[in-house]
Amino acid sequence: MRRTPALIIGGGPAGSAAAIMLARGGVAATLVERRTEPHDVVCGGFLGWDTLATLERLKLDIFSLGARPITRLRLVSGRHVLEVGLPRQAAGFSRKSLDAALLSLAGAGGATVRRGFAIRDVDPATRTARLEDGEELTAEGLFLATGKHELRGLARPPDFTREGAVGLRTVLRGGLQGKPLDGCVELHLFDGGYAGLLMQEDGSSNLCLSVTKKRFSRAKSPGALVKALKDEAPLLGERVGHEDERHWQAIAGVPYGWRADDTRDGLFRLGDQAAVISSLAGDGVAIALQSGISAAKAFLRDGPSGAAAYQTAFSRQTKVPLGLADLLRGAAERPLSRPILMRLAAVPGLASWVSRLTRIT
Numbered sequence: 251m252r253r254t255p256a257l258i259i260g261g262g263p264a265g266s267a268a269a270i271m272l273a274r275g276g277v278a279a280t281l282v283e284r285r286t287e288p289h290d291v292v293c294g295g296f297l298g299w300d301t302l303a304t305l306e307r308l309k310l311d312i313f314s315l316g317a318r319p320i321t322r323l324r325l326v327s328g329r330h331v332l333e334v335g336l337p338r339q340a341a342g343f344s345r346k347s348l349d350a351a352l353l354s355l356a357g358a359g360g361a362t363v364r365r366g367f368a369i370r371d372v373d374p375a376t377r378t379a380r381l382e383d384g385e386e387l388t389a390e391g392l393f394l395a396t397g398k399h400e401l402r403g404l405a406r407p408p409d410f411t412r413e414g415a416v417g418l419r420t421v422l423r424g425g426l427q428g429k430p431l432d433g434c435v436e437l438h439l440f441d442g443g444y445a446g447l448l449m450q451e452d453g454s455s456n457l458c459l460s461v462t463k464k465r466f467s468r469a470k471s472p473g474a475l476v477k478a479l480k481d482e483a484p485l486l487g488e489r490v491g492h493e494d495e496r497h498w499q500a501i502a503g504v505p506y507g508w509r510a511d512d513t514r515d516g517l518f519r520l521g522d523q524a525a526v527i528s529s530l531a532g533d534g535v536a537i538a539l540q541s542g543i544s545a546a547k548a549f550l551r552d553g554p555s556g557a558a559a560y561q562t563a564f565s566r567q568t569k570v571p572l573g574l575a576d577l578l579r580g581a582a583e584r585p586l587s588r589p590i591l592m593r594l595a596a597v598p599g600l601a602s603w604v605s606r607l608t609r610i611t
């Protein structure tokens with residue numbers, strides 16, 4: 251059995267942010283990521299101004315890597331289109347590039363990054379993690395950053411994930427029909443979900459959908475869902491076109507609204523393991539980065555005993571953005587409240603004010 255001061259499980263934004271900050275504080279963490287290569291994940295690729303500020307703090311300049319500036323929000327419901335300015339500049343950037351850049355920053359800063367190794371289970375009492383090949387790692391500080399994936403020994407209560415949403419993602423290449431997308435994040439609202447579309451660094455467009463389990467089960471496949479939406483969301487149908495062989499990534503059981511209120515000594519839950527905001531708000535990456543930074547600071551200051559105070563404070567910090575994002579999602583998903591939401595969004599300054607409240611600062 252090997253011992254390490256800090257073990258981070260998962261190399262998404264949350265795990266990398268923790269590794270970067272621990273290394274800056276003089277703790278050489280070990281980060282274990284099960285994927286061998288940089289990979290895309292089900293994510294809209296929208297990075298709000300709070301995310302950009304945090305990336306700057308971590309000393310990562312995504313615009314030098316080709317991230318696309320976004321200054322406007324386009325809301326689409328049926329054939330009704332509404333465009334409003336964002337309070338501050340945001341960005342469109344693929345998760346493949348973002349996660350790779352953050353992980354390499356963590357490695358360059360002094361963290362030991364082990365790619366292609368999956369943790370099979372954890373004994374929370376001893377903070378011992380077992381890898382697939384049987385190797386064991388015991389840590390003073392265990393940072394759980396596995397995103398939506400549950401880890402044996404530390405899983406969220408099943409009730410929470412059972413009715414969770416379904417997330418889907420694909421890439422649209424070539425020119426899109428309809429209004430230019432550059433500088434814009436486009437949200438198509440429909441019964442039981444929404445689709446988000448933006449341009450990423452290579453000029454392709456990232457299309458992401460979040461739908462209720464019920465809505466997805468009726469359609470049975472992503473392609474069938476988009477086809478079924480052609481009357482409800484005709485402008486989305488025009489954007490997507492008629493290609494049947496499109497490759498989709500999917501994730502089920504997304505537990506929107508989940509917050510971890512407490513923990514045990516030495517166990518720090520980060521990112522989606524700490525708080526899951528409705529993706530409509532486009533702030534999950536900000537939460538992931540901020541949780542990694544806060545947890546690392548707590549560990550550097552108080553050691554393993556800093557976990558409980560960190561977890562409680564982080565849960566409190568995310569309460570309002572999560573609650574408001576859930577409210578917006580509920581209103582956007584329902585046929586009766588959606589027109590009201592569109593009318594409210596047209597009130598000058600209101601959309602901008604609400605989008606500020608769903609940010610984590």
Ligand SMILES: Cc1cc2nc3c(=O)[nH]c(=O)nc-3n(C[C@H](O)[C@H](O)[C@H](O)COP(=O)(O)OP(=O)(O)OC[C@H]3O[C@@H](n4cnc5c(N)ncnc54)[C@H](O)[C@@H]3O)c2cc1C
Nearest residue numbers: 260262263264284294295296369397417521522529534535
């Ligand atoms: C449909 C949808 C759209 C979204 N759109 C946006 C958006 O536009 N903007 C935004 O800010 N947020 C968005 N989000 C939210 C955002 O994607 C997440 O909040 C964010 O990815 C959380 O980061 P994380 O580091 O906690 O987890 P993840 O990014 O999921 O990273 C977890 C990592 O852990 C690794 N891992 C898992 N299990 C193990 C294991 N056992 N051993 C080793 N490694 C493991 C995985 O391979 C992965 O690399 C969206 C979410 C959904 C569902």
